[in-house]
Amino acid sequence: MEYFLQQLINGITLGAIYGLIAIGYTMVYGIIGMINFAHGEVYMLGAFIALIAYLLSTLLGGQSAVLGLTTALLATMLLTGLWGWAIERVAYRPLRGAPKLAPLISAIGMSIVLQNFAQITQGARVKPLPPVIGGSVELLRGEDFTVSLSSLQIVIVLLTLVLMAAFTWIIARTPLGRAQRATQQDLKMASLLGIDVDRVISATFVMGAVLASVAGLMVTLYYGVIDFYIGFLAGIKAFTAAVLGGIGSLPGAMLGGLLLGLIESLWSGYFSIEYKDVAAFSILVLVLLFRPTGLLGHPEVEKI
Amino acid sequence: MAGAVLAGALREALAAAVVAAGLALPLLGFRLVDSSQGLSLGTRLDWVAWAALAVGLGRFLLTLSRRLRPASPRHRPSAGAVPAQADRLRPWAGWALAGLAVTLPFLPFADRNLVDKATLVLIYVMLGWGLNIVVGLAGLLDLGFVAFYAVGAYSYALLSTGLGWSFWICLPLAGLFAAGFGVALGFPVLRLRGDYLAIVTLGFGEIVRVVLQNWQDLTGGPNGISAIPRPTLFGLRFAANAPEGHRTFADFFGLPFSGEHRVIFLYFVILGLALLTNLFTLRIRRLPVGRAWEALREDEIACRSLGLNPTNIKLSAFALGAMFAGFAGSFFATRQGFISPESFTFIESAVILAIVVLGGMGSQIGVVLAALLLVGLPEWFRDLQQYRMLAFGGAMVLIMLWKPSGLLSDRSPTIRLGDRR
Amino acid sequence: MTAAPLLEVEHVTMRFGGLIAVNDLSFQAGRNSITAVIGPNGAGKTTLFNCITGFYRPQVGRMALHHPSGPVLLERLDDHRIAARGRVARTFQNIRLFTRMSVLENLIVAQHRTLMAASGFSLAGLLGLPVYRRAEARAVDKARFWLDKTGLAAFADDEAGSLPYGSQRRLEIARAMCTDPLLLCLDEPAAGLNPRESAELNRLLLDIRDEQRIGLLLIEHDMSVVMGISDRVVVLDHGAKIAEGTPDEVRRDPAVIRAYLGEPEDEEARPC
Numbered sequence: 001m002e003y004f005l006q007q008l009i010n011g012i013t014l015g016a017i018y019g020l021i022a023i024g025y026t027m028v029y030g031i032i033g034m035i036n037f038a039h040g041e042v043y044m045l046g047a048f049i050a051l052i053a054y055l056l057s058t059l060l061g062g063q064s065a066v067l068g069l070t071t072a073l074l075a076t077m078l079l080t081g082l083w084g085w086a087i088e089r090v091a092y093r094p095l096r097g098a099p100k101l102a103p104l105i106s107a108i109g110m111s112i113v114l115q116n117f118a119q120i121t122q123g124a125r126v127k128p129l130p131p132v133i134g135g136s137v138e139l140l141r142g143e144d145f146t147v148s149l150s151s152l153q154i155v156i157v158l159l160t161l162v163l164m165a166a167f168t169w170i171i172a173r174t175p176l177g178r179a180q181r182a183t184q185q186d187l188k189m190a191s192l193l194g195i196d197v198d199r200v201i202s203a204t205f206v207m208g209a210v211l212a213s214v215a216g217l218m219v220t221l222y223y224g225v226i227d228f229y230i231g232f233l234a235g236i237k238a239f240t241a242a243v244l245g246g247i248g249s250l251p252g253a254m255l256g257g258l259l260l261g262l263i264e265s266l267w268s269g270y271f272s273i274e275y276k277d278v279a280a281f282s283i284l285v286l287v288l289l290f291r292p293t294g295l296l297g298h299p300e301v302e303k304i
Numbered sequence: 305m306a307g308a309v310l311a312g313a314l315r316e317a318l319a320a321a322v323v324a325a326g327l328a329l330p331l332l333g334f335r336l337v338d339s340s341q342g343l344s345l346g347t348r349l350d351w352v353a354w355a356a357l358a359v360g361l362g363r364f365l366l367t368l369s370r371r372l373r374p375a376s377p378r379h380r381p382s383a384g385a386v387p388a389q390a391d392r393l394r395p396w397a398g399w400a401l402a403g404l405a406v407t408l409p410f411l412p413f414a415d416r417n418l419v420d421k422a423t424l425v426l427i428y429v430m431l432g433w434g435l436n437i438v439v440g441l442a443g444l445l446d447l448g449f450v451a452f453y454a455v456g457a458y459s460y461a462l463l464s465t466g467l468g469w470s471f472w473i474c475l476p477l478a479g480l481f482a483a484g485f486g487v488a489l490g491f492p493v494l495r496l497r498g499d500y501l502a503i504v505t506l507g508f509g510e511i512v513r514v515v516l517q518n519w520q521d522l523t524g525g526p527n528g529i530s531a532i533p534r535p536t537l538f539g540l541r542f543a544a545n546a547p548e549g550h551r552t553f554a555d556f557f558g559l560p561f562s563g564e565h566r567v568i569f570l571y572f573v574i575l576g577l578a579l580l581t582n583l584f585t586l587r588i589r590r591l592p593v594g595r596a597w598e599a600l601r602e603d604e605i606a607c608r609s610l611g612l613n614p615t616n617i618k619l620s621a622f623a624l625g626a627m628f629a630g631f632a633g634s635f636f637a638t639r640q641g642f643i644s645p646e647s648f649t650f651i652e653s654a655v656i657l658a659i660v661v662l663g664g665m666g667s668q669i670g671v672v673l674a675a676l677l678l679v680g681l682p683e684w685f686r687d688l689q690q691y692r693m694l695a696f697g698g699a700m701v702l703i704m705l706w707k708p709s710g711l712l713s714d715r716s717p718t719i720r721l722g723d724r725r
Numbered sequence: 726m727t728a729a730p731l732l733e734v735e736h737v738t739m740r741f742g743g744l745i746a747v748n749d750l751s752f753q754a755g756r757n758s759i760t761a762v763i764g765p766n767g768a769g770k771t772t773l774f775n776c777i778t779g780f781y782r783p784q785v786g787r788m789a790l791h792h793p794s795g796p797v798l799l800e801r802l803d804d805h806r807i808a809a810r811g812r813v814a815r816t817f818q819n820i821r822l823f824t825r826m827s828v829l830e831n832l833i834v835a836q837h838r839t840l841m842a843a844s845g846f847s848l849a850g851l852l853g854l855p856v857y858r859r860a861e862a863r864a865v866d867k868a869r870f871w872l873d874k875t876g877l878a879a880f881a882d883d884e885a886g887s888l889p890y891g892s893q894r895r896l897e898i899a900r901a902m903c904t905d906p907l908l909l910c911l912d913e914p915a916a917g918l919n920p921r922e923s924a925e926l927n928r929l930l931l932d933i934r935d936e937q938r939i940g941l942l943l944i945e946h947d948m949s950v951v952m953g954i955s956d957r958v959v960v961l962d963h964g965a966k967i968a969e970g971t972p973d974e975v976r977r978d979p980a981v982i983r984a985y986l987g988e989p990e991d992e993e994a995r996p997c
Contacts, residue, residue, distance in 0.1 A: 103440075113694060605817075
C-alpha cells in the first residue's frame, strides 16, 4: 500500500512535468495542425539554460538558492521563449503554404540540429547537479516502506498548478487568448477579421516554449542530471500525453500528462523499468486506435 | 531608394544579430564543466559575438538580395502535366545513372573506399525506394520504417547463425518476415490520418528497438549478433581460405586473393537488389495496385466511392515497402557481419524519410540524388564526425525552405492516351 | 410509374446524436429516369445521399436497389462495397478528383476492380502477361468513350487539377460512369456552372439516361436543371418528404411553395 502511494506521488510529479511539455504540443497542433517535432529539444534547451543560469548566479551572486532558482526560472523562460520564437520564424513560417510534409521534415531537421548543437557546445556527457531543494515530509510509515513527499515534489506540482491557472486565464480572458481560439477554429476567417495570425502563432510557440522551459528546470532539479538526449524521449511521451488528453485542449494536455506520468510510474514500480517506454508508446497506439480524439477532445467531422 | 533599402536591411540585420546573441548566449557562451569538484562554468563569450556577427551579416545579405531581385511567386501550384519532352528525358537519365553505377568499380578513379561508400549510398537508395512506396505513392506517413529494416537484418542474422542457412535462402525469408511486420503495423493504423499515423509508426519503430535491446535471449540485447556469415557466389566464398569441401572465389577464377573482390561483390549484390526495387516500383505504378496507392493518397473518400477498399490498399503498401526494407536489412547484416540495436534508431527512419521527401515524393531519380546528397556527401566529411549530424539536420531544414516539394517533384502520368500501346 | 422502381427507400431515419437529419423518409426512383431531390439547405439531402452510398448507416430503414438478379439492400453495405456490389456511383458536392493524376488515370482507377480481377491482383501485369494488356486496353477504350461523351478527350493526359471547374465536374461524372453503375447519384452537379455549362450538363445527363438506361438521382438547387430534365422530383424539408411527383406537380404543390419555391411566376428566386 505504501509502495503504491509512493508510486502515485512520483507519478503525479512526473505527470506535471509531462503535462507542461504536452501543452506546447497541443497548442501548436491545435492552431496550425502541425506536430512540432523540435518541441522536445526546446524542453532540453530549457533544461540546459536553467542549469547554466543557476550556476552563473551562484558563482556570481551568492549562495542563496532562492536567488539562483529565481534567476534560473526567469532566464530559462525568457531565453527558451526566444528559441521557440526563432524556430517558428526560421523553420516553419516560410513553409506555411507548402505541402504538408515539408514542415514536418523541417521540424525533424530542426530537432536534429538542436540536439547536436547541445551535444557539440556542451559535450556528450551527462551534467549532474547536486540537490538544490532538499527536505521531505514523511506521510505514512509502513512496515518496510515509508511514503515521503519531498519539498521539491511539492514545489513542482504547485508551480505547475500556478502556471496552468495563469495560462488558462490567458486563453480564456485576454485578447490574445481569444485571438488564439479564433485562429484555432478557423485560420482564414480569423485573418480576414483582422487578427494578426502570424503574431498569434508566434505567441503560441513562445508560450509552449516557456512552459517547456519550466519543465526543463524542474527535471534538472528533480533528477539531478541532464544531457542532450532527454528531449527526444520526453518529446514523444509528452506528445502521447497531448493525444491522450485530446489534442488541442489545454486541460486535456494536463490530464494526459498526469495519466501518463501515473501509468509510467506504476509500470516501472510494479513491472519493469526497461520496458516503461514501451508502455508509453503502447498507450499512444491504443488511444489512437480506440479514441483518437482523446479524453477531452472534440471529434473532427470530415465533410463528405 | 538605395539608401532606404540599405537602411532597412541594416535594421533587420541588427535585429537578427541581437536575437542570435540571445540564442547563442547560454549554450554557446558558457560551457558546463564537470569536474571532481562538481559543476562549474567556462566562458566563450567571444563565440557569441562571432555568431551574432555572422547571423547579422547573413541576414543583411539575404534581405538585400531579396529586395533587389524581382519577386517570384512562391508556392506556385503545378500548372499542368509534365510536358512530354521532359518525360522522355527521364528514362535516359535513369539509364545513364544505372550505367554509371554498373561500371563504377571498374572506373579508373574507383578504389576500395569509393566502392564501399557507394555501397552505403545504395543501401539508402534501396531503403528510400522502399519507403517511397509507402510515403511517396500511397501517401502514408511512416516514421518507423527502420523497424522493418531491423526485422530484415535480425531475421538474416538469426537464421544464418542459428540454422546455418545461406544468404540467398534467408533473403526472401527476411523479406517475408518484414512484410509480415508491415501488415501487423498496418492493421492498427488503418483509420489514422496524417500526423497521427506518423507518430504511431514512430512509436512502433521505438518499440521494436527497445524490444531488440532488451530481449537478450533472442537478440543478444545491446551486444547484438556477431559473426554473421557473408554471402557467397554460388557457393564460392570471398575469403582467403575456404573450409573443407568449399572453394574460394579467387581460387575458382585463378586470381590472386584480394579483399577488394568481396567489396565489389557486395556492391553488385546491393546494386542488383536496388535495381530490382526500382524495376518493381516502375512496373507497379502502371498496374492497378500502384494506381490505387496513388489514388488513395489523393483522396481516400473518392476511392471508397469507386469501390476501392482502402484497407487492402494500405496493407499492401505497408507490406511491400517493408519487404524491400527487409531485403536491405539482410544485406546490411551480411555486409557488416555484426548488428546491434544501435543501428536501428529513429534517426535512420528520419534519414530515409528525408531522402524520400527531399527527392520529391514518388520520384525514383530524386531518391538517388537525395541519397547522394544526404548520405554520400557527409561520408566525405567523416573527419568532422561531430558536425556531420548537425550539417545533416541543417541540410534538411535548408532544402525544405528552398524546395518544399522536393528536388524533383513533378509527376508524370503512368499512361497516356497519346501513345497507347 | 409503370415500370418497377430501381431504388426503393423505405422509412429511412438518420440521427446524429439528438439531431434527426433524415426523418422516416420513403420514396422511389425509377430506372431510365432522372429523379431530383430538392429542398432548402439543411433539409437532409446530402445526408440522404451519404446513406444511399454507404458513407452513413441509417439507424432505421431499408434501401433496396433492384438489380436484374434481385434486390440488393444498400443499408447493409459499406461505402466501398456499395460501388462494387451495389453498383451505385456518386459524385460529390465538393469535387473529389485525384487532382495530381491525369484525366485518363482518374478514369482508369475507376475501373480498378475489373482490372484487378483480370490481372490476378496485378500479378499478371507484373509478369507482363497479355491477359492484363488486353484488359488495360479495354479499360482505356471505355475511358475514351466517356472522354468523348463529356468532351474531355483533348485533356486526357493533363493533370485533373488543372482543368477548368466545369470540366472537372464533367470528369467526375465520367469517372463515376466508368464503374458501370445501375444508379448514378449526383450531388449538386450544376453548382458553380454558368447557364451554358448547365445546358451542356442537362444534355449529358439526358444522354446517360437514354443511352445507358440507368437511374439517376440528383440533388440540385439549380431549377433549370431540376425542372428541365427531371422525370420526378422529391422535395425534402427538415429531413422529411413534403412532396413527390412530376416537376409540374411539385411546382404547384402548396407545401413546396411554402417551403421555399416562392410564387410560380417568381422562378428567378433561387434559394440561398
